[in-house]
Amino acid sequence: MADRRVGTDALPELVRTFVDSDRPGGSPDAASAGSALLDRFEKHVRHMTRTYPDAWFTNARKDDEAVLDLAHRAFTTCARVEKGRFPFQGRTPFNSFIEERFDGRTVRYHSFYAKLSIAREIMRDDYARNLARNPVLRWRADLYRQIRDLLREVAEEVPQGQGLPPRWQLVSPGIRAMRPLGAVEAHLKRARERDVRTIVLTALKQAGPLTCSRLTNFAEAVLGTPEEEEAPAPILPAIAGTQVGIRRAVLTAWQELEDDDRELLGAIARGEGYDSLVARCPRFKHKVAVTRAVTRCGKHFMARLAGEAGLDDAAMPKGMRPKDLIELVLEVLVEVIPDAVDGPKGGSR
Amino acid sequence: MSAWKKLGPGWAEVLDGSGAEDDMGVDLLIALGMEARLREAARALALEEHLLGAHVDVSEPVVQTVRLAADDGSGAPATRMFADGKLRVAAHIDGGDLVLTQRGGAPGITVVLGERWVPLQASVPARATGISELPESLVVLDRKGRRRTLKLVE
Numbered sequence: 001m002a003d004r005r006v007g008t009d010a011l012p013e014l015v016r017t018f019v020d021s022d023r024p025g026g027s028p029d030a031a032s033a034g035s036a037l038l039d040r041f042e043k044h045v046r047h048m049t050r051t052y053p054d055a056w057f058t059n060a061r062k063d064d065e066a067v068l069d070l071a072h073r074a075f076t077t078c079a080r081v082e083k084g085r086f087p088f089q090g091r092t093p094f095n096s097f098i099e100e101r102f103d104g105r106t107v108r109y110h111s112f113y114a115k116l117s118i119a120r121e122i123m124r125d126d127y128a129r130n131l132a133r134n135p136v137l138r139w140r141a142d143l144y145r146q147i148r149d150l151l152r153e154v155a156e157e158v159p160q161g162q163g164l165p166p167r168w169q170l171v172s173p174g175i176r177a178m179r180p181l182g183a184v185e186a187h188l189k190r191a192r193e194r195d196v197r198t199i200v201l202t203a204l205k206q207a208g209p210l211t212c213s214r215l216t217n218f219a220e221a222v223l224g225t226p227e228e229e230e231a232p233a234p235i236l237p238a239i240a241g242t243q244v245g246i247r248r249a250v251l252t253a254w255q256e257l258e259d260d261d262r263e264l265l266g267a268i269a270r271g272e273g274y275d276s277l278v279a280r281c282p283r284f285k286h287k288v289a290v291t292r293a294v295t296r297c298g299k300h301f302m303a304r305l306a307g308e309a310g311l312d313d314a315a316m317p318k319g320m321r322p323k324d325l326i327e328l329v330l331e332v333l334v335e336v337i338p339d340a341v342d343g344p345k346g347g348s349r
Numbered sequence: 350m351s352a353w354k355k356l357g358p359g360w361a362e363v364l365d366g367s368g369a370e371d372d373m374g375v376d377l378l379i380a381l382g383m384e385a386r387l388r389e390a391a392r393a394l395a396l397e398e399h400l401l402g403a404h405v406d407v408s409e410p411v412v413q414t415v416r417l418a419a420d421d422g423s424g425a426p427a428t429r430m431f432a433d434g435k436l437r438v439a440a441h442i443d444g445g446d447l448v449l450t451q452r453g454g455a456p457g458i459t460v461v462l463g464e465r466w467v468p469l470q471a472s473v474p475a476r477a478t479g480i481s482e483l484p485e486s487l488v489v490l491d492r493k494g495r496r497r498t499l500k501l502v503e
Contacts, residue, residue, distance in 0.1 A: 009501075044409070052404045105409075105485070113409060115402045124399040131391035138387060145390035149358070165397040213397040268378055271386035274359030291367040298374025305377075326380045330388075333381075 009104030011040060012097065019094050022079065038075050044112045045071035045119055055137055056123045060130040070126075074119040078111060083118075093118055116163075139226050144216040147200055151212060154201070158209045169209035170201070181207045181218060188222045199223070243328055246305060250332040253304035257297065260284075264293045266337045269330065301329075356382040409485060431487045431499035438469065438487055438499055447480035449487075457492035466490075 018033040049057075049067055057066040077083075078093040087110065088096045097107045112119045131141040155168040184206045193199055199219045203210060210218070257265065260283055267277040277284055284290045352370045353361040356379060369375055428441040436454030440447060449460055451469040460467040460477075462484070467477050487499040 047410045048406075051406045056404070108409060109407075113407045115405050115407070116399070120399065120405070124395050127398070128392045128395035131395060132388045138391075141387055141391040141394055144394040145386060148390065148393070152358075163400060165400055211397060211401065213394055213401065213403075216394065265378075268356060268382040269385050271357055271382065271389040273357050274363055287363050287367065290363055291369050294364065294367075294375060294378060295369045295372045298372055298376075298378045300374070301377055302374035326377070326384050329377070330381060330384055 011104035011107050012102065014040065015094050015097050015107060018079070019098060038072070041075045041111070042068060042071040044108060045074060048112045048117075048119060049123070052123065055130050055134070056127045057130075058126055060134045060137065070119060070122060073122050074111060077118050077122065136226060140216065140220060143196070143219055143223075144212060146196055147215050147219060148212050150197060150200055151215075155204060160211075165211050165213065167209035167211050168204065168215070170204045176205065178208050179206045181210075185218060185221055193222060196223075246325065246328050247332050249304045249307070250301070250329050251336065253301045254333065254336050256304075257300065261293055261297050261300075262337075264290070265297050265333070269333045269337050305329075352379055355379050355386075357386055429483060429501055430503045432502045433497050433499045436489070436491075436497065436499060438489070440483055440487070442481055442483060443476075445479065445481045447477040447483070448474050449477065450474045455492060459490045461488045461490060461496075 014033060014037045018037045021033050046067055049062070049070065052062065054060050054062045056062075058069055059066070080092060082088070082090055082092055084090060087100060091099065093110060096102075097110070102110070109117070111117055114120070131137045151168045155170055157166040158169050159166050181203065184203055188199055188202060193202075196219055199222050200215055203215060203218055254262070254265075260281060263281045264277065264284065266272075267274075267280075274284075274290075284293065351361040351365050353364040360382075364370075370379075428439050430452070431438045431440060432453075434454070436458065437452040438458075438460065439450045439452050442448070447462070449467060449469060450473065451458060451471050456471050458469050460469060460475075462477055462480065465477060467475050469475050483501075485501060489497050489499060491497060
């Protein structure tokens with residue numbers, strides 16, 4: 001059974017045995033097949049993750065527990081989640097491996113080692129969630145947002161081809177001498193440059209086209225990562241009742257909104273630009289219409305929150321911070337608003 | 350900075366001067382918009398680094414050479430065969446070195462082991478010192494410099 005023995009690669013057979021035994025009426029070997037296969041997942045995930053920093057793991061901490069948790073989630077995804085993309089095409093990865101008769105190396109490639117493997121997709125989602133929640137990483141996400149806004153304003157996209165993010169360049173009239181990014185970074189550090197706009201423009205002028213994420217890492221290196229704040233206290237169980245009230249209030253408020261007001265609130269909850277809203281809902285082209293809708297939605301939501309959850313605009317419930325309230329409201333809205341921005345849930349399809 | 354700018358592109362241009370920023374509940378909408386934009390940026394940044402392959406090393410661990418109890422009697426090192434079509438190379442570990450012997454295919458191949466190149470002659474063992482584990486596959490260059498990958502077959 002072991003793929004440790006040279007000359008045999010038991011992984012495809014392990015997958016087959018597990019899938020065969022994991023269905024109703026399957027063989028009684030499910031537990032042992034699952035255990036042997038999970039053992040392989042743990043081994044390869046441990047190897048594959050050795051190059052990643054903390055930020056890519058659950059709770060932004062890389063330890064044995066986090067790596068093990070990732071291996072288990074990769075296993076569950078391979079066993080249970082039907083993926084749309086190549087080479088899975090609507091099948092679970094395990095079923096794809098069997099039907100396509102993949103050898104052990106190919107199974108490992110799609111499960112762990114490919115740039116877009118199942119395990120790495122889960123890590124990407126964990127990283128995105130950490131970027132949205134961890135105080136220091138939120139700073140990085142906000143820096144990325146600022147830089148992207150700036151690039152849209154002053155630079156032009158240079159496509160890199162399918163499956164790769166664009167690079168950005170300044171519209172330039174002539175040939176310029178390029179410098180290595182490390183040298184530009186050292187120069188800006190020496191100059192103690194703190195302005196993000198200056199940092200980005202200098203990098204683009206002196207080092208040529210760069211992706212937004214590369215510019216974010218560059219700016220982070222120049223500015224220095226902020227000190228980690230003390231972790232916020234978890235929401236106390238004592239206010240769980242309040243959370244239920246807030247959820248109910250947000251749902252009620254949403255259901256009572258007119259269609260146009262839903263469009264407006266949906267645009268805000270998706271982080272959409274105003275022009276994009278107007279393209280979909282021309283009524284909001286008029287200043288008066290959009291102003292009234294904003295005021296109406298705000299008043300309506302506060303009234304519902306005050307009524308249903310016992311809040312008023314002068315005080316938060318005991319133990320709850322304004323940020324907690326916003327997160328709760330957003331979490332309810334993402335359930336009802338199509339494409340509202342949420343932390344990712346599980347591996348991407 | 351106008352509070353409306355926090356909602357994203359275009360909002361400040363239409364809402365500045367409206368006086369609505371002081372209305373009840375508008376703070377909540379602005380905070381909601383800021384949080385949504387940050388989450389979207391977080392997702393976009395993670396996706397971008399994922400697509401660029403940040404921190405990715407695609408190499409697998411080398412296969413561990415395991416001697417089974419049943420092999421103990423012979424005392425001879427276990428030889429394994431790598432092949433691609435007619436091209437076949439036998440390999441075994443001997444005293445912490447990898448010993449390679451070409452068993453089939455056109456002569457004049459060179460085995461690539463990371464930075465090291467090991468030229469082979471048919472049926473003549475060649476030793477790559479300091480390699481104590483068998484690789485999962487062998488990369489070789491044929492006489493014309495074409496790259497081929499030989500997989501473990503037995």
